Amino acid sequence: MSDHAPAEPKPEFFDYKHVGGRFLGLVGLAAVAFVAVLVGAVLDPKQFAFSYLFAFFFFLTICMGGLFWTLVHHAVDAEWSVVVRRQMENLASLLVVMAVLFIPLFFVREELWKWMRPENAHDPLLLEKAAYLNLPFFTFRVIFYFAFFILCGGLLRAFSIAQDRDGSPRYTILNRRVTFASALLFAVCLTFAAVDWLMGLDYHWFSTMWGVYIFAGTALSSMCVLVLIITALRSAGYLQNVVTVEHYHIMGKLMMAFTIFWAYIGFSQYMLIWYANIPEETVYFLRRNTGTWWYGSQFMVVGHFFVPFLMLLFQRGKKTPLFLCGMASWILLMHMLDMYIIVMPAYHKAGFDLSAFLFDIPCLIAIGCTLAAVFLKRLGESALYPVRDPRLPQSLALKN
Amino acid sequence: MDVAGDPQSKAFGLAAEFDSASQLFHAAEKIRDAGYKKFDVFSPFPIHGMDDAMGLKRSLLGKLIFFGGLTGFLTAVGLTFIPSSIIYPLIVMGKPTNLYTVPAFFPIIFELTILFSAFTAVFGMLIMNGLPRLHHPMFNWERFKKVSDDKFFCVIEARDPKFAERDVKDFLQSLGGQNITRVHGD
Amino acid sequence: MADASAARTTAELTPAEQAVIRPPLVLNKRTYGWIGNYVSSIVEDKTPIWWWICLLPCVLLTAVLGFCITYLISTGVGVWGNNHPVGWAWDITNFVFWIGIGHAGTLISAILFLTRQKWRTSINRAAEAMTLFAVICAAIYPGLHVGRVWMAWFLAPVPNANGIWQNFRSPLLWDVFAVSTYFTVSVLFWYTGLIPDLATLRDRATTKIKKFFYGTLALGWRGGNRQWRHYEMAYLLLAGLSTPLVLSVHSVVSFDFATSVIPGWHTTIFPPYFVAGAIFGGFAMVLTIMIPACAIYKPLHDLVTVSHVDKMCKVILFTGSIVGYAYIMELFMAWYSANPYERAAFWYRAFGPFWWAYWSMMFCNVIAPQIFWFKYFRTHLVWVWIICQFPNAGMWYERFVIIATTLSRDFLPSAWAQFHPTWVDIWMFIGTFGLFGTLFLLFIRFLPMICMFEVKAVLPEADPHHGEKH
Numbered sequence A: 001m002s003d004h005a006p007a008e009p010k011p012e013f014f015d016y017k018h019v020g021g022r023f024l025g026l027v028g029l030a031a032v033a034f035v036a037v038l039v040g041a042v043l044d045p046k047q048f049a050f051s052y053l054f055a056f057f058f059f060l061t062i063c064m065g066g067l068f069w070t071l072v073h074h075a076v077d078a079e080w081s082v083v084v085r086r087q088m089e090n091l092a093s094l095l096v097v098m099a100v101l102f103i104p105l106f107f108v109r110e111e112l113w114k115w116m117r118p119e120n121a122h123d124p125l126l127l128e129k130a131a132y133l134n135l136p137f138f139t140f141r142v143i144f145y146f147a148f149f150i151l152c153g154g155l156l157r158a159f160s161i162a163q164d165r166d167g168s169p170r171y172t173i174l175n176r177r178v179t180f181a182s183a184l185l186f187a188v189c190l191t192f193a194a195v196d197w198l199m200g201l202d203y204h205w206f207s208t209m210w211g212v213y214i215f216a217g218t219a220l221s222s223m224c225v226l227v228l229i230i231t232a233l234r235s236a237g238y239l240q241n242v243v244t245v246e247h248y249h250i251m252g253k254l255m256m257a258f259t260i261f262w263a264y265i266g267f268s269q270y271m272l273i274w275y276a277n278i279p280e281e282t283v284y285f286l287r288r289n290t291g292t293w294w295y296g297s298q299f300m301v302v303g304h305f306f307v308p309f310l311m312l313l314f315q316r317g318k319k320t321p322l323f324l325c326g327m328a329s330w331i332l333l334m335h336m337l338d339m340y341i342i343v344m345p346a347y348h349k350a351g352f353d354l355s356a357f358l359f360d361i362p363c364l365i366a367i368g369c370t371l372a373a374v375f376l377k378r379l380g381e382s383a384l385y386p387v388r389d390p391r392l393p394q395s396l397a398l399k400n
Numbered sequence B: 001m002d003v004a005g006d007p008q009s010k011a012f013g014l015a016a017e018f019d020s021a022s023q024l025f026h027a028a029e030k031i032r033d034a035g036y037k038k039f040d041v042f043s044p045f046p047i048h049g050m051d052d053a054m055g056l057k058r059s060l061l062g063k064l065i066f067f068g069g070l071t072g073f074l075t076a077v078g079l080t081f082i083p084s085s086i087i088y089p090l091i092v093m094g095k096p097t098n099l100y101t102v103p104a105f106f107p108i109i110f111e112l113t114i115l116f117s118a119f120t121a122v123f124g125m126l127i128m129n130g131l132p133r134l135h136h137p138m139f140n141w142e143r144f145k146k147v148s149d150d151k152f153f154c155v156i157e158a159r160d161p162k163f164a165e166r167d168v169k170d171f172l173q174s175l176g177g178q179n180i181t182r183v184h185g186d
Numbered sequence C: 001m002a003d004a005s006a007a008r009t010t011a012e013l014t015p016a017e018q019a020v021i022r023p024p025l026v027l028n029k030r031t032y033g034w035i036g037n038y039v040s041s042i043v044e045d046k047t048p049i050w051w052w053i054c055l056l057p058c059v060l061l062t063a064v065l066g067f068c069i070t071y072l073i074s075t076g077v078g079v080w081g082n083n084h085p086v087g088w089a090w091d092i093t094n095f096v097f098w099i100g101i102g103h104a105g106t107l108i109s110a111i112l113f114l115t116r117q118k119w120r121t122s123i124n125r126a127a128e129a130m131t132l133f134a135v136i137c138a139a140i141y142p143g144l145h146v147g148r149v150w151m152a153w154f155l156a157p158v159p160n161a162n163g164i165w166q167n168f169r170s171p172l173l174w175d176v177f178a179v180s181t182y183f184t185v186s187v188l189f190w191y192t193g194l195i196p197d198l199a200t201l202r203d204r205a206t207t208k209i210k211k212f213f214y215g216t217l218a219l220g221w222r223g224g225n226r227q228w229r230h231y232e233m234a235y236l237l238l239a240g241l242s243t244p245l246v247l248s249v250h251s252v253v254s255f256d257f258a259t260s261v262i263p264g265w266h267t268t269i270f271p272p273y274f275v276a277g278a279i280f281g282g283f284a285m286v287l288t289i290m291i292p293a294c295a296i297y298k299p300l301h302d303l304v305t306v307s308h309v310d311k312m313c314k315v316i317l318f319t320g321s322i323v324g325y326a327y328i329m330e331l332f333m334a335w336y337s338a339n340p341y342e343r344a345a346f347w348y349r350a351f352g353p354f355w356w357a358y359w360s361m362m363f364c365n366v367i368a369p370q371i372f373w374f375k376y377f378r379t380h381l382v383w384v385w386i387i388c389q390f391p392n393a394g395m396w397y398e399r400f401v402i403i404a405t406t407l408s409r410d411f412l413p414s415a416w417a418q419f420h421p422t423w424v425d426i427w428m429f430i431g432t433f434g435l436f437g438t439l440f441l442l443f444i445r446f447l448p449m450i451c452m453f454e455v456k457a458v459l460p461e462a463d464p465h466h467g468e469k470h
Helices: A021-043 A045-075 A082-093 A095-101 A103-107 A124-129 A135-166 A170-197 A210-235 A245-276 A279-288 A293-312 A321-346 A354-381 A392-396 B021-033 B050-054 B061-087 B099-128 B142-148 B165-174 C002-007 C015-020 C032-044 C049-075 C090-114 C118-122 C124-145 C149-155 C171-204 C208-218 C225-258 C270-296 C298-302 C306-336 C340-351 C355-373 C375-379 C381-407 C423-446 C452-457
Strands: B002-004 B011-018 B039-042 B152-157 B178-184
Touching: A021 A045, A021 A354, A045 A082, A045 A095, A045 A103, A045 A135, A045 A170, A045 A210, A045 A321, A045 A354, A082 A095, A082 A135, A082 A210, A082 A245, A082 A354, A082 A392, A095 A103, A095 A135, A095 A354, A135 A170, A170 A210, A170 C015, A170 C306, A210 A245, A210 A321, A245 A279, A245 A293, A245 A321, A245 B099, A245 C225, A245 C270, A279 A293, A279 A321, A293 A321, A321 A354, B011 B021, B011 B142, B011 B165, B021 B039, B021 B050, B021 B152, B039 B050, B039 C225, B050 C225, B061 B099, B061 C225, B099 C171, B099 C225, B142 B152, B142 C171, B152 B165, B165 B178, C032 C171, C032 C423, C032 C452, C049 C124, C049 C423, C090 C118, C090 C124, C090 C171, C090 C225, C090 C270, C090 C381, C090 C423, C118 C124, C118 C306, C118 C452, C124 C149, C124 C171, C124 C270, C124 C423, C171 C208, C171 C225, C171 C452, C225 C270, C270 C298, C270 C306, C270 C355, C270 C381, C306 C340, C306 C355, C306 C375, C306 C381, C340 C355, C340 C381, C355 C375, C355 C381, C375 C381
Parallel strands: B002 B178
Antiparallel strands: B011 B152, B011 B178, B039 B152
């Protein structure tokens, strides 16, 4: 009941004094990292290509996840998530940056996607797939995915911010329309982006589950990032009476749910391929379960599923923000490992290559710091939560 | 004061009737604050937040079920691995017989974990609630039949150390309780 | 803002404002007493004529089913149309069909409970009952398909005289575990939910037999908060357990196919796709049953409102779209794989002799539900009922397409054959509808088909802070 709601809190705006010089520090770090990456790209374009794709896709999943959770919020007309929705929208708005950051990949495309190389042009298998795997269509798809992501995320965020001004429920309805129009397209874009950029690393291999698998990691990782962002804002003094332990509880439950979902999808995909034992399919897991990749894959089973599952099983943890942040960071590390084991074995067949880290880390820093800087910019552009959303009172009064 | 059940037998407690969930809720808060321990409130449906109002802790069932699940898990691990890897290790469908065959056992391990957990949840609940128990002093009170319909009741039991009939009666009255009745066994 | 709009009457609001107001879950300001009285009266009143009229054909069909089963057991599985290469045909199709129907019940009772969708309260009881009856109908088929029914206990991991253990790596054995766990947990969940309502019926009972019957089943439930405390926890835990369980059951069913190497069967997306399809078909079946039930007991429209139906239609639309996504992924990957067998399998589905089944499936599951984009069709019950028949039929076609069509084209042309159902196939399938109907009619007659205590709990006055001003 809404009569339980606390007095309506004042709209909160982000004050840059909390970051101060750190903002410039981020920009500087990003710039330095980009220079390092550029040097790397000149020295070893192939290693750069793979490292960059890994870092790019890791962050892309987080941003796509922001869009996903915004869509879910509107699609199911949720109440609890109103207070955290602005941060999901901010995450989704970073997809513009991801579109720009895709450009380097285009230059090293032949290093990454073997089907683009002229020497493979006469592979009969490739000829069969040429209607899909050709450069003009590939380029069109890249543009289409990002155009969709930017348009959809932009509209949802713009309407949401517009509602801050006059509180008209019209915007809620508009956002719902945008959501219904784009839900299916989102699924398609996410799936085929995953097919094009990750599955395409080995154009022989295929799995119908691939899009769902990437989606599971997407939803999970961005929920973790959301927990971290909200906690950071709270520790800076914002959202104190807005986001309560009840919201953490729900976010914790969603982390738990998607940890299980990820395991379910991952297990199903692995088990079916392992069980049927068809060479054209097992090639993917064969490489990732041999050499030192084996240790990474094994560790992921424990670290990506069993550890968070047992840790998040009990209610107390989900209601302790600090604990939840620890779990969120852990899961993000595991998600990073997941992405790494998807991308890197396509190049380093034998196992982890230590010299690759010299490329991976600058790539992560370059993209991560750029996104963080833009995110800070986004934070200041609007109130920290949708202050006049019609469902806000219920969200504030949330009780599990 | 009304009397329900056989007045010769030992008194179970003093019960009162309330009209609404919110009345009952506030009554429970006051009974808790007055320091009574052996009391209960009855309602046709669970009332949100009543555990706090009564000063009850979270049900232990949630922790219990972990062990139920663990039992199921270990049972299933034994059930699949002992015959297929130890007693009669047989390679079927090219699958190994050692630990690495676990993906093929996983569905069974999962199902049994769930099954044992569910048994723990249901039977644990029944045991913790003392059910089945078809006879209870409260059932001797004719008005109590409405508890499963639209009325709310509370009872302060005679075994509560603070129980003193007159005080309790006045107390229940002050809370807005109606039809205050002394409930006996039969 | 909500406060500002609350001051005005509904008619003064703009359409957008009206659209964001949540409709009440129970209409006409019904009281606790009314809910208890009305729902119980369905069970307590004299048996209506329509009930007998409906029961008669259902019982007759159940008898036909009984006859077919007897004939099959006494003669052999050969009385079905299954034959090499189509070793799995209508029997497994019907098995998957029925078990899928059951999933909606668990979804409503468990997943919607965990996500705090309060609108589930008025439909969960009937949906869970439907789950149980559907699983019973489903279990008949693999039980008979083992051939020698009297040996069916070999499925259970009991050490036997031959010293033979089951093959725990076989998806078919996983099925045994999954389905029996699913049935057991569903019964527990259903019964746990029934206890407080059985207590209501016990307290209202007028005859000795009823008192004994409901009194025993209610286990002496008193409704004390010390009981509710554990009860609610148990219910929450059961919901939490049923959610992964329901995902696992249809996933395991899909493993029956997907672990094989048969083109069209071996595809990794099967598990989530089967689950989505199951929920899709199950919701359609819930609506198929609930709409007539509420039409007969008109006051139930205050509990199962148009907005409930509207939400369920949205679930159908959503899961139908997931199913559509899976169809497209299957087709795309079949082409993308560049595997000639894989491509041929899908070509054969769409343009082979079973093309009608494939396109019926496509139309019923992907295209027909799209009409639920329009609010008019989600809120007019006759339309809803008609449109729900498409998923009902479509999900059967889907399983038929996957099973019989795929098997009728093996790798080599020498192993190609058509499938033709026999009269036993057909009458057994129709007969299970009779069994399902009979069980459901008995359920309506003897147990409360709406979860009374949960509906009472979502009334505004059930909130302990109702009417308080801060």
